[in-house]
Amino acid sequence: MKTYHDCIPCFVRQSLEASRLVTGDKSLHERVLRDMLKKISEMDLDQPPPLMGREIHRKIRELTGSDDPYSVVKAEYNAFALGMYDEMKNRVKKSKDPFATAMRLAVAGNIIDFGVASDLDKSYVRRVIEDSLTGPLHGDPDHLEQAARKARHILYLGDNAGEILFDRILIEELPADRVVFAVRGGPVINDATMEDADAVGLSELVEVIDNGTDLPGTFLPECSDKFLRQFEKADLVISKGQGNYETLSGSGAEDKVVFLFKVKCEVVASDTHCEKGTAVALPGNVAGGKE
Amino acid sequence: MKTYHDCIPCFVRQSLEASRLVTGDKSLHERVLRDMLKKISEMDLDQPPPLMGREIHRKIRELTGSDDPYSVVKAEYNAFALGMYDEMKNRVKKSKDPFATAMRLAVAGNIIDFGVASDLDKSYVRRVIEDSLTGPLHGDPDHLEQAARKARHILYLGDNAGEILFDRILIEELPADRVVFAVRGGPVINDATMEDADAVGLSELVEVIDNGTDLPGTFLPECSDKFLRQFEKADLVISKGQGNYETLSGSGAEDKVVFLFKVKCEVVASDTHCEKGTAVALPGNVAGGKE
Incomplete structure (x- = not known):
């Protein structure tokens, strides 16, 4: 997406919001x-757009001298999500359609995003998760399960810390031995890195790689060779979050991708032909205005 | 206000919004x-802030080659307001407190502002006007009438086209022979200029001068000598709109000013200690965080 x-x-x-979240120093806000x-x-x-997102957060890291200004928030939301694990697993188990429930939870977990909303709080996250179980899901909700059944190599692109606990719940409904999970190559906003995959137990479940970039998305021209080999090899890519959608939709590589995310801004709402706030499970071959 | x-x-x-309102040419939006x-x-x-507002609209006029891109909108809202004149006058006449009613209408008329909201529509304006007659008024609602009774020279600073018909209704409750009305010195957004004062019959009622600038506010360091002489001479300045508030509050000249406006953004809401949307009648000596 352009x-x-x-x-x-x-x-x-x-x-402005990100610099405020990271420091109270107003002269620094002004410099950013x-x-x-x-x-x-x-x-x-x-x-x-995530290429400019990267620049914003590089600038903030440079001016604050902090390599990972969101580390506290990331640890906090990993712990918060882990605290919900048993309850969520129970819901999946008791559900008539465990895969669909796990997928809905994974989409809902995408609300844990400090890039778009800097004023996120946990009661709001809980409410979004509750609503996700019964609310509408835009796109083709059945496509992913069918595609996953056929796929030999699944690449799962994570988005945010905290959220990746919900990804784990979905991966536990997939053939885990066929799944490789990718995190960002370096800290940017509250996006998940290797540390977060370790924190929520994902690393014990599947192979975890990083994409080699500090970009809040998956911008293939800059990803590492190791990541690109996995992307190439995969016959199904599960892409979480708006940043991954913005970078992969329209990239020419989206046909084997299924995008799972919450629509968080009017621009992506218009690009996906749905309303802000919508939960999306969108096969890549119909994404990005191709419908 | 800084x-x-x-x-x-x-x-x-x-x-972006102003350039879209003025032209459909996307390459021009990008240049702006x-x-x-x-x-x-x-x-x-x-x-x-209105100094940057001026730069935005100078740039748009420069790139579109149009001296007055809001001329149609201004004429439209003058006509719209004129169409409500008899009804409004009737309300003032029948009111228990005609001055207070006229003042409330003048504040409500300030909603006709294309600087903050580019998607204004007339049914919304009508609703705001209805609500204004009974809704709360922040500041000191009684101050203006008392100050006007004592004043020998009143300078009334207009804000927007359309709105100035409501200013006329308030001026008709003032000793009109002691009132000078000021408009902007040149077109900027939908701010009222001499043409609009003529269109709503203000020029027949009081002396109308312009302030010598194309700025959406009253920035004294750049106003014309003629305007400054009137400002100096006045013992009461009635200042309409957020732009005039932003430029005069904190200028050192605000003690004899009464600010009448609708609060249209969070910044001015915080500066005036009230909520966005509030109708304000604020004596200058308590404005701008001095409370």
């Missing part, structure tokens, strides 16, 4: 804003 | 965005 004009005010807002305004003024709009 | 960090994403959003991002990255945050 960068829409409406992404631009949002980048500026995100620059000024530097990012300049950078955004020269950006290539043909590139997907 | 420019807050939260104004910055809003400037970018306004640049890029040029404004660069300009905002270098702005002086000690200056009031």
Whole structure:
């Protein structure tokens, strides 16, 4: 997906909100804003929005001198999600359709995203998870289970810390020996890295690799060779989150991808022909305005 | 009022929305965005926000080659407001407190502002006007009538086209021979200029001058000598709208000012200690965090 004009005010807002989340130093907020305004003024709009997301968070890390300013938030949401594990597993087990329930939970877990909403709280996350079990699911909810049954190699692209506990619950309904899980190559926002996969027990369940980038998405031209070999090999890619959607949709590689995410902004709502807030399970061959 | 960090994403959003309102040419939207991002990255945050508002709209006028891109909207809202004149006058006449009713209508008329909301529609304006007659009024609602009774020279600073018909209704409750009305010196957004004062019959009622600037506010360091003489001479200044509040509050000249406006953004809400949407009648000596 390219960068829409409406992404631009949002980048500026995100620059401010993210710098506020990371430090109380107002002079630093101003430096982040000024530097990012300049950078955004020269950006290539043909590139997907997460490339500017990366620049924002690189700038914040550079100016705060912190390699991983969201580390506390990530640990907190991993622990929060782990605390819900037994209850969620129980729901999946008791469900008439355990796969569908696990998939709905994995989509709902995508709400744990500090990139779009800096004021996230846990009671809201709980409510979204409750609603997800019965609410509508845009796209083709049955496609993933069918595709997973046939697939020999499944690459699962994680999104955020905390959320990946919900990914684990879905992976436990998949043939885990055929699944490779990918995290980001370095800290960016609250996106999951290797540490988070370890924290929620994913690393014991499946092979976990990183994609070699510090980008809040999966931008293939910059991913590591190791990651690209897995992407190539996979006959099914499960892609979690808006950032992965924004980078893979329209990339030419999306046909074997199933996108699972919560729609968090008007731009992606318009791109996916549904409303903000919608839970999505969208096969890549119909994504990105191709419908 | 200085420019807050939260104004910055809003400037970018306004640049995009205003350019969309004025032209459907997307390449022009992009040029406005890029040029404004660069300009905002270098702005002086000690200056009031309407100075950047002026830059946005100068840029749009420059790139569209249109001197007054809001002229149609302005004429439309003047006509719309004129169509409500008899009904409003009747309400004032029948009211137990005609001055208070006229003042409430003048505040409500301030909703006709294309600077903050580019998607304004007339049914919404009507609803705001209805609600204004009974809704709360933040500040000191009685102050203006008392101050007006004592004042020998009243300077009334208009804000938007359409809205100035409501200003006329309030001025008709004032000693009109002691009132001078000021409009902007040149087109900016849908702010009222001399043409609009003529269109709603204000020019026949009081002396109308312009402030010598194309700024959506009253920034004294740039106003014309003629305007400044009137400002100096006035013992009461009635200031309509957020732009006039943003430029005059904290200017050092606000003690003789009464600010009448609708609070349209979170920044001014916080600066005036009230909620977005609030109708305000605020004496200048208690405005701008001095409370």
